[in-house]
Amino acid sequence: MQLIPVFLILPLFTSFAYANYNEKDAIILQISNANHPDSKGNYRYAFETSNAIQIQAAGNAAGVVGEVNFVSPDGRVFELTYTADENGYHPLATFLPTPPPIPDYIKRSLEYIRNHKQQRRKTTRQNN
Numbered sequence: 001m002q003l004i005p006v007f008l009i010l011p012l013f014t015s016f017a018y019a020n021y022n023e024k025d026a027i028i029l030q031i032s033n034a035n036h037p038d039s040k041g042n043y044r045y046a047f048e049t050s051n052a053i054q055i056q057a058a059g060n061a062a063g064v065v066g067e068v069n070f071v072s073p074d075g076r077v078f079e080l081t082y083t084a085d086e087n088g089y090h091p092l093a094t095f096l097p098t099p100p101p102i103p104d105y106i107k108r109s110l111e112y113i114r115n116h117k118q119q120r121r122k123t124t125r126q127n128n
Contacts, residue, residue: 028050031046052071053069055069065082
């Protein structure tokens with residue numbers, strides 16, 4: 001049976017003890033940093049802290065895909081995924097605010113405009 005040296009186990013137990021402390025006492029438990037782009041410009045990084053923050057992202061010049069997870073002080077788990085590209089930043093999460101639904105009368109108005117726009121184009125083409 002192989003014994004694990006105490007100096008390897010001690011940081012693990014210490015990190016669990018820190019997890020219950022304030023945010024300022026958080027420590028990094030795990031880090032993976034390959035942010036030096038490869039020959040194609042791809043990079044990747046991830047880390048986890050003792051206060052349950054987990055972040056990871058990967059990308060290149062064309063865009064980024066990432067994920068952020070954390071636990072609020074009241075114990076709620078928050079998860080956010082995102083992409084960022086030439087069209088902007090696109091976060092997805094259940095806790096983000098969403099716009100109210102579009103009222104039916106606005107939907108009908110937009111449909112009316114769309115239909116009559118096509119009819120107007122046809123009439124303009126026939127007159128020319």
